[in-house]
Amino acid sequence: MTHFTRLIERRGATVALALIISLGAGSNSLMAGDSAHSVKTADEVEFGAGPPLLPPGAELAVLAGNPGEPGVFVIRLRFPEGYVIPPHTHSMDELVTVISGQIGIAMGETLDQKGPLLPAGSFAALPANMAHFAWANEITVVQIAGMGPFDITYLEKADDPRTN
Secondary structure, three states, X not given: OOHHHHHHHHHOHHHHXXXXXXXXXXXXXXXOOOOOOXXXXXXXXXXXXXXOOOOOOOEEEEEEOOOOOOEEEEEEEEEOOOEEEEEEEOOOOEEEEEXXXXXXXXXXXXXXXXXXXXXXXXXXXXXXXXXXXXXXXOOEEEEEEEEEOOOOEEOOHHHOHHHO
């Protein structure tokens, strides 16, 4: 048994996804069809309006791929102070790295904001279809990687900003 196989058995599909992202996936590679690499310094990351599937106030920067289509994507989200994402699920694994600020991410179907805040440099791997919620007490930037399309299903229809 190879080290890679043991790692996947111990850590599950999330590690496999991270390795595929970092190593490329052949014709499904993140860079498939691109003739040049892509590099952006932190100052060159341009944020725009957040997607309609998030509560108002978030800002979005797409770093790689297209989160609205099948395939690998990497995005950054910037949240204002006091931002909350109510309990929800995703149909895909979500790999979250805190770039700046701090964010609370907790599992469950009831928003309580009682969990620990993850500081810059922290990482969270959230499996598909697991109910969770998030909050930021200060301006916070997170980076999310996954296999698109990126989606959100809110547990309570009233929490979905697309229906309000």
